[in-house]
Amino acid sequence: MTDQNTGDVRIEPYDGPAGGWGSARSLVEILTREGVPVTGSAMLLKHNKPDGYMCTSCAWAKPAKPLAFEYCENGAKATAWEQTRRRATPDFFAAHTVTELLGWSDYALEEQGRLTHPMRYDPETDRYRPVPWTEAFAEIGRELKALRDEDPKSAVFYASGRASLETSYMWALFARLYGNNNLPDSSNMCHEPTSVALPQSIGAPVGTVLLEDFETTDLIFFFGQNVGSNAPRMLHPLQEARRRGAQIITFNPLRERGLERFTNPQSPVEMLTRSATKISTQYHQVKAGGDLAALTGLCKSLLAMDREATASGRPAILDHAFIAEHTHGFAEFVAFCDREDWTAIERRSGLTRPALEAAAGAYARAKAVIGIYGMGLTQHRKGTETVRMLVNLLLLRGNIGKPGAGICPVRGHSNVQGQRTVGITEKPELAPLDKLKELYDFEPPREKGLNTVETCEGILDGSVRAFVSLGGNFLRAIPDTGRMEPAWRRQRLTVQISTKLNRSHLVNGDVAYILPCLGRIEIDQQATGPQAVSMEDSTARFHGSRGVSDPVGPEVRSEPWIVAEIAKATVPPNPRIDWDAWVADYGRVRDAIEATYPKVFHDLNGQMFRPGGITKPLGARDRKWETETGKANFAVPAGLEADPDLPKHGPDVLDLITLRSNDQFNTTVYGYDDRFRGVKGTRDILFMNRADIARLGLKDGGSVDVEAVAGDQVERRVGGLRVIAYDIPQGNCGGYYPELNVLLPLWHHDEQSKTPAAKAITVRVSAAMPTT
Numbered sequence: 001m002t003d004q005n006t007g008d009v010r011i012e013p014y015d016g017p018a019g020g021w022g023s024a025r026s027l028v029e030i031l032t033r034e035g036v037p038v039t040g041s042a043m044l045l046k047h048n049k050p051d052g053y054m055c056t057s058c059a060w061a062k063p064a065k066p067l068a069f070e071y072c073e074n075g076a077k078a079t080a081w082e083q084t085r086r087r088a089t090p091d092f093f094a095a096h097t098v099t100e101l102l103g104w105s106d107y108a109l110e111e112q113g114r115l116t117h118p119m120r121y122d123p124e125t126d127r128y129r130p131v132p133w134t135e136a137f138a139e140i141g142r143e144l145k146a147l148r149d150e151d152p153k154s155a156v157f158y159a160s161g162r163a164s165l166e167t168s169y170m171w172a173l174f175a176r177l178y179g180n181n182n183l184p185d186s187s188n189m190c191h192e193p194t195s196v197a198l199p200q201s202i203g204a205p206v207g208t209v210l211l212e213d214f215e216t217t218d219l220i221f222f223f224g225q226n227v228g229s230n231a232p233r234m235l236h237p238l239q240e241a242r243r244r245g246a247q248i249i250t251f252n253p254l255r256e257r258g259l260e261r262f263t264n265p266q267s268p269v270e271m272l273t274r275s276a277t278k279i280s281t282q283y284h285q286v287k288a289g290g291d292l293a294a295l296t297g298l299c300k301s302l303l304a305m306d307r308e309a310t311a312s313g314r315p316a317i318l319d320h321a322f323i324a325e326h327t328h329g330f331a332e333f334v335a336f337c338d339r340e341d342w343t344a345i346e347r348r349s350g351l352t353r354p355a356l357e358a359a360a361g362a363y364a365r366a367k368a369v370i371g372i373y374g375m376g377l378t379q380h381r382k383g384t385e386t387v388r389m390l391v392n393l394l395l396l397r398g399n400i401g402k403p404g405a406g407i408c409p410v411r412g413h414s415n416v417q418g419q420r421t422v423g424i425t426e427k428p429e430l431a432p433l434d435k436l437k438e439l440y441d442f443e444p445p446r447e448k449g450l451n452t453v454e455t456c457e458g459i460l461d462g463s464v465r466a467f468v469s470l471g472g473n474f475l476r477a478i479p480d481t482g483r484m485e486p487a488w489r490r491q492r493l494t495v496q497i498s499t500k501l502n503r504s505h506l507v508n509g510d511v512a513y514i515l516p517c518l519g520r521i522e523i524d525q526q527a528t529g530p531q532a533v534s535m536e537d538s539t540a541r542f543h544g545s546r547g548v549s550d551p552v553g554p555e556v557r558s559e560p561w562i563v564a565e566i567a568k569a570t571v572p573p574n575p576r577i578d579w580d581a582w583v584a585d586y587g588r589v590r591d592a593i594e595a596t597y598p599k600v601f602h603d604l605n606g607q608m609f610r611p612g613g614i615t616k617p618l619g620a621r622d623r624k625w626e627t628e629t630g631k632a633n634f635a636v637p638a639g640l641e642a643d644p645d646l647p648k649h650g651p652d653v654l655d656l657i658t659l660r661s662n663d664q665f666n667t668t669v670y671g672y673d674d675r676f677r678g679v680k681g682t683r684d685i686l687f688m689n690r691a692d693i694a695r696l697g698l699k700d701g702g703s704v705d706v707e708a709v710a711g712d713q714v715e716r717r718v719g720g721l722r723v724i725a726y727d728i729p730q731g732n733c734g735g736y737y738p739e740l741n742v743l744l745p746l747w748h749h750d751e752q753s754k755t756p757a758a759k760a761i762t763v764r765v766s767a768a769m770p771t772t
Helices: 020-033 039-044 073-083 090-095 106-110 133-150 165-178 192-202 211-215 232-244 268-273 291-311 320-326 330-339 342-349 353-365 383-396 416-421 433-440 452-461 481-488 559-570 579-584 586-596 690-695 739-743
Strands: 005-011 119-122 127-130 155-159 219-223 247-251 261-263 282-284 369-373 406-409 466-470 493-498 511-516 524-526 529-536 541-546 653-659 679-682 685-688 703-708 717-725 732-736 761-767
Touching: 005 717, 020 073, 020 261, 020 268, 039 073, 073 232, 090 127, 119 133, 133 155, 133 466, 133 493, 133 511, 133 559, 155 165, 155 452, 165 416, 165 433, 165 466, 165 529, 165 559, 165 586, 192 383, 192 406, 211 232, 219 353, 219 383, 232 247, 232 261, 247 353, 282 353, 291 330, 291 342, 291 353, 291 383, 320 383, 342 353, 369 383, 383 406, 416 529, 433 586, 452 481, 466 559, 481 739, 493 559, 529 586, 559 579, 579 586, 653 739, 685 690, 690 717, 703 739, 717 739, 732 739, 739 761
Parallel strands: 155 466, 219 247, 219 369, 247 282, 369 406, 466 493, 493 511, 653 732, 685 717
Antiparallel strands: 005 679, 119 127, 119 511, 524 529, 529 541, 653 761, 685 732, 703 717, 703 761
């Protein structure tokens, strides 16, 4: 494994809150390091403002009345990262071979700065060389057409979660004109169980909670979501809810600082007095994969309370009127809860019955409850079932479809939800194929396309011959990287549309291109003037975004322009699609979006900069259930085990949870520090329970090797990790994503959505073998 450290490594417990002076110092450090201490600070005044640009990091909501500084530490880091003064020019590529660069860390690659010219890989010199845009598009088009003549299903068109609604619509249309639905996206790797579970349960593919619901809720459940590192702006409404007296009950294996206490950096009083708000009123350190059992225990407790209340003549605990009118499958779900015994629930969840009954008691007393969750629920073999179990909990007391209540998946990248809304999906049933046929007079492909796991399988077996990537760092984000990287090189064509250099650019097909694109913060000047784009946030609201800074160089192009030029070079002309007109005026793309999705979009051009955004219509918010039964459905899980596909545990086997640090966003690593967990100068870390360290004969601070225990005869190993004793349940350990993806078998994924199950990887930890 490439070393992921600075050489100056320190492990020191951090006692500060989320936010506070630690956040302020981190912001100053990265703005200075990237050479934008003044201009970056000025840009941040437009960050997440109605007339500014939408954050390039997470997808949390933009309020109608923003704060003076409507950004968090990670959002500011993303701005500095994009606006850096550093440049990866042709001179840089001339000075370094691809083989050399493969030995660099993720941080070192991206720290070279913004890409400035289109580049083609030259296998004879093992270097990238600059090429004219026209030459690049001509060859990409020739290669894609040749592959389409052989098999149109052999090309994949991946989309990361950053691209705008306009770009995403064009990308999805291009793929279908090409002849397939091979449109995997970053949602496949994180919240695809949400997109499967919620339509089954409530008839909506996304969460039902709006930002204003936080103003009236009186209890919030948190499951498997680290707000302090992954969506820090959410801490503001959480702090306000706590000040009103709302309870926050957290279920998470690690104690995360953002779920413990928060100091608002925008409050002079809090900063000067170093005061902090306690966030979680109950904190339950559930075992990895134990959420399904914990949710069962909560529901079982509620059912018992309801029966006791009925027997004693007290008001019911459950909302029986809501259940009778609006739900289906209640009796079967009750029977499941009654069958599961407390011994099994306690063993699998790692929590005691009294602890779960205390959480259920708080829920029983609350009038309006929000259920928030992240990848701690979704990234398991039974991820879809676990999400549905959280919906079950909310349905028991009617907590969907009323103010202050609902289900709230916290999405990652800033438009990952919006991309699905405008057609980025491998599932033909989710795309309006008949409407596309009507509008553009072609026959869209009806066969299911490839998702992320299926794309990887196709690369391994050779059926996928081309991978064209709209942003992202796919090869670094996927499982089983030790198997995937050699197979990746057997492709004919790889194309990366990117702002910065990453490892996915360095493992190439026979023909490989890097195409540099504008970032969202940059002014996008086209024939009709500066352009704006639009996104969808985690609460299903659409927002406009305008660039505010000059482009990094004259050869960098916008994503819509690049997509249009690839399409023009690849697919036959279509008299109903004027790619050039769409690029000249993105408003025409938004008109096309409205024509394709008339039930979702109304006057997007006129309303996209409305403060607070345009609310996407969702029937479940109004208790209109667009399901097969016409009601919200209780789901009955197969059992309590979230990862039944993994080998049975021996005493020397642990469940590994992959984590993000405070100094990264997805695969982008901003630095080697993880302030909240007390780590400075390294990512080569394995967090372990102190009892497990002693039991396995290891030492706190010692070096260990980690080997996956998968039972498939494939060796998956990472060496040289430093053990840190940490507050994590016995039998669990944690380490950083994406470095530890090499340990995750490709076949270990959610059974319904195929999202990689990265939150429970069975591993064996041993003292590191001495190097010779």
